[in-house]
Amino acid sequence: MGFFDKIKEGLRKTRENISGSIESMLHSFTKIDEELFEELEELLVMGDVGIHTAGRICDELRVRVKKHGVTDPKEVMGLLKETVADLLSGGEELDLSTKPTAILVIGVNGVGKTTTIGKIASRLKSEGKTVVLGAADTFRAAAIDQLEVWADRAGVAIVKRPEGSDPASVVFDTIAKAKSMDADVLICDTAGRLHNKKNLMDELGKMSRIIDRELPDCAKEVLLVLDATTGQNAVNQAREFKNAAGITGIVLTKLDGTAKGGVVLAIREELQLPVKFIGVGEKIDDLQPFDARAFAEALFDNKQVDEETANRIAEQNARYDAYGELIEEDSAADGDEDDWNTWTAMAESQEQIVEIEDPIEEEVEDVLAATETPVIDESELEDEESVDFEEEEAPSEEDLQEAEEETEDTPAEEHAEQEAEEAEEKPHKETREERKARKEREKAEKRAEKEARREERRASGRWF
Numbered sequence: 001m002g003f004f005d006k007i008k009e010g011l012r013k014t015r016e017n018i019s020g021s022i023e024s025m026l027h028s029f030t031k032i033d034e035e036l037f038e039e040l041e042e043l044l045v046m047g048d049v050g051i052h053t054a055g056r057i058c059d060e061l062r063v064r065v066k067k068h069g070v071t072d073p074k075e076v077m078g079l080l081k082e083t084v085a086d087l088l089s090g091g092e093e094l095d096l097s098t099k100p101t102a103i104l105v106i107g108v109n110g111v112g113k114t115t116t117i118g119k120i121a122s123r124l125k126s127e128g129k130t131v132v133l134g135a136a137d138t139f140r141a142a143a144i145d146q147l148e149v150w151a152d153r154a155g156v157a158i159v160k161r162p163e164g165s166d167p168a169s170v171v172f173d174t175i176a177k178a179k180s181m182d183a184d185v186l187i188c189d190t191a192g193r194l195h196n197k198k199n200l201m202d203e204l205g206k207m208s209r210i211i212d213r214e215l216p217d218c219a220k221e222v223l224l225v226l227d228a229t230t231g232q233n234a235v236n237q238a239r240e241f242k243n244a245a246g247i248t249g250i251v252l253t254k255l256d257g258t259a260k261g262g263v264v265l266a267i268r269e270e271l272q273l274p275v276k277f278i279g280v281g282e283k284i285d286d287l288q289p290f291d292a293r294a295f296a297e298a299l300f301d302n303k304q305v306d307e308e309t310a311n312r313i314a315e316q317n318a319r320y321d322a323y324g325e326l327i328e329e330d331s332a333a334d335g336d337e338d339d340w341n342t343w344t345a346m347a348e349s350q351e352q353i354v355e356i357e358d359p360i361e362e363e364v365e366d367v368l369a370a371t372e373t374p375v376i377d378e379s380e381l382e383d384e385e386s387v388d389f390e391e392e393e394a395p396s397e398e399d400l401q402e403a404e405e406e407t408e409d410t411p412a413e414e415h416a417e418q419e420a421e422e423a424e425e426k427p428h429k430e431t432r433e434e435r436k437a438r439k440e441r442e443k444a445e446k447r448a449e450k451e452a453r454r455e456e457r458r459a460s461g462r463w464f
Contacts, residue, residue, distance in 0.1 A: 009280070011298050014261030018047035019300045022077065029073040032065055035447070036073060040080075048231045050266035057083055057265070081296045087265065088292035091249070091274030095219040096129075100178045101185050102211045102218055106204060106245060107225035108237065109192030112253040112279065114143060116225050117187050118150025119287035120277065124185055125154050132181060134174030134188035135160040136167040136207065147189055153284060157181065167191065171207045175214045201244050208246075223276060225251045226267075231260040238271055253279035256286075261299070 021043045029036050037058045044054035057080070064070075064079045095101065103120070107113050114137070121131045133151050135158060137143040144160050151158040159174040171188050178186040188207065193200035211220060224247045226234040234252075241247055250273050255261050267273055275290040430438075 009256070011255060011261055011280070011295075013258060014047070014255065015299055015301070017260075018043065018049075018262055021046070022080070022300075026073045026076055032071060032073055032076065036076070037062060038450075040076075044262065047262035048260040048266065049262040050232065050235065050270060053087075053266045053269040056269055057087065060087075077300060081300045084265065084299065085293045085296035088268050088275070088290075088295060090292075092276060092290045092292065094276060095221055095248075096185065098217065098219040100132075100175075100183050100215065100218060101221070102175075102215055103185060103187045103221045103223060104190065104204075104207065104211070105187065105223050105225060105251075106190050106241065106247075107192065109140070111192075111225045111227040113137075113192070113225045114146050114150065114189055116223075116251050116253060116277070116279070116287060117147065117189050118154060119279075119284055121150065121156050121187060122154035122284050123287065123289075125156055129184040130181060131156040132174055132178045132183045132186045133158045134170050134186060136170040136174075137189045137191045138163055138165045138167050138170065139191045143189070143191075157183075167203060168206045168210055171210050172214065175211065204245055220248075221276075222246055222248050223251050224249070224273075225253060226263075228252050228255045228261060228263060228279075229258040231258075231263055232266065234263050235266050235270060238267055238273060242271055242273065247273060249274050249276035251275075251277045251279070251287075253287075256280045264295070 022040065025039050025043060026036075040061070041054045041058045044057060045051055049057070060083045061076065061079055064083065065076070068079070070076065070079065094103075105113050105117055117133060121133060124131050131154070133147060133156060135144045135147045137147070138161065141163075144163060148158055148160065157177065159170060159177050161170050161173070167190065174186050174188055177183075190204065190207070191200070193204065208220075208222070211218075222245060224238060224241050224245075226237060228234065230237075238247070238250060250267055252264060252267075252275055255278050264275055264278070268275060277287050278290050278295070279287050
C-alpha cells in the first residue's frame with residue numbers, strides 16, 4: 001500500500017463523516033448562495049473542525065468562488081481542497097538541522113507516546129540516521145520495558161535506569177550516549193502528565209533546561225502527542241501544553257479509528273501549531289509524515305461515493321416521478337393532506353439524504369391493488385352450478401307517467417342546491433401552483449427564523 005493509499009484508508013471514517021455529508025449537500029443546491037455557505041459551515045463544525053476554523057474556511061471559500069467566477073456548486077469541493085491544503089501547509093518537517101537533534105515527546109497518559117517514539121525511531125533509522133532513545137518515563141509500570149521492545153524492533157540504542165529514577169538524569173545520560181556514539185537524533189520519552197499538574201510541568205522544564213545546557217546549539221523539537229478520538233478536547237490539551245511547555249509540533253494518533261479527523265484543521269488554525277506526524281494504523285510504518293496536500297486530497301477524495309450517491313439519487317427521482325401522481329390522488333381522495341405534504345417534503349430533500357427509504361411502499365401497493373381489475377378464472381365458473389334468477393317485471397305505462405310528472409315538478413333551484421352541497425362535501429385538492437407557493441412561504445419563514453437566531457447569537461457574543 002502506497003503513501004497516499006495509507007493516508008486515504010486511515011482517513012476513511014473522517015472522510016465518510018465530513019466529505020460524504022458535504023458532497024450530498026452540494027448536490028442538493030443548484031446555485032451558490034449564502035445558504036450554501038451556511039450549510040457548509042454547519043457540516044464542518046459537526047466534523048470537529050471547530051467554529052472559528054469553519055468560519056475561516058467559508059470566508060476564504062467565498063473569496064475564491066468570487067475570484068474564479070464559480071457558479072456550479074459541484075465545483076466548490078475542488079476549491080475546498082485547495083483552501084484546506086493552504087491552511088495546513090507550513091512547518092510539517094522535523095528540524096534535524098544539527099547533529100545531534102533532541103526530540104522531547106510529551107502528552108497525557110494513553111495517547112500513544114511510547115509507541116509513537118518507536119515508530120519515529122524506525123523511520124529515522126530507515127533513512128540512515130543513528131538514533132538513541134531515552135526511557136525517561138520512570139513512573140509508569142512497564143513503560144521502560146515497552147520502549148525497550150520498540151528499540152529492539154527499530155534496531156536502535158536505548159538508555160534506561162531503574163523504575164522510579166529521576167527522569168532528568170535519564171535525559172542527561174541519553175545526551176552523553178548520543179555524544180559518544182556521534183548519533184544524529186536522540187528521542188526522550190516522558191511520563192504522562194496533565195498541564196495543570198505544577199510539579200510534573202516543572203519536571204518537564206528541568207529536562208528542557210538540561211538539553212539546553214548540554215546541547216546549547218542543537219535543534220530541539222518538543223512534540224505533543226494527541227489522541228484524535230478525543231476531538232475538540234485534543235485542541236484544549238494542545239492549547240494548555242503550548243502555554244506551559246513551548247510545543248513545536250503535534251503528532252496526531254489513532255486517526256484510523258475515529259471520524260473526528262477534522263480536529264487537525266482546528267489545531268493548525270486556532271493554535272498555529274504544525275502537525276508533524278499522523279497515525280493511521282497500528283503497524284510500525286503506519287505513522288506517516290504529515291503532508292498537507294496529500295491530507296486534503298485524501299480527506300475529500302470522494303469520487304466513488306459521488307458516483308454511488310448520484311446513482312441512488314437518480315433512482316429515487318425515478319420512484320418519485322412514477323408514484324408521485326398516484327399517491328397525490330390517493331391522499332387527496334382520503335382527505336389526508338398531511339401525509340402527502342410530508343412525502344413531498346421528503347421528496348424535495350432526498351438529494352441531501354443518501355440512504356433514504358423507499359417512499360411509502362405499503363400505500364403504493366394498496367393503491368395499485370385497488371386499481372387493478374380482478375381476473376376471473378372461467379374454469380371456476382364452469383364448475384359452479386347455474387343459478388336461475390327471476391326476471392323482473394317491466395314497469396307499466398302508469399309508473400312511467402308518474403315518474404315523468406315527478407321530474408317535471410322538481411324545480412331547477414333544488415338541482416343547484418344539490419350541486420353546491422356536493423361541491424362543499426368534496427375536499428379541496430391543492431394545485432401544484434398553490435403547493436409551490438405554500439412551500440416558498442414556509443422556506444421564507446424558516447430562513448427568517450434562522451437569520452433571527454444568528455443575529456441574536458451575534459448580539460449576545462456567543463455562537464451557541
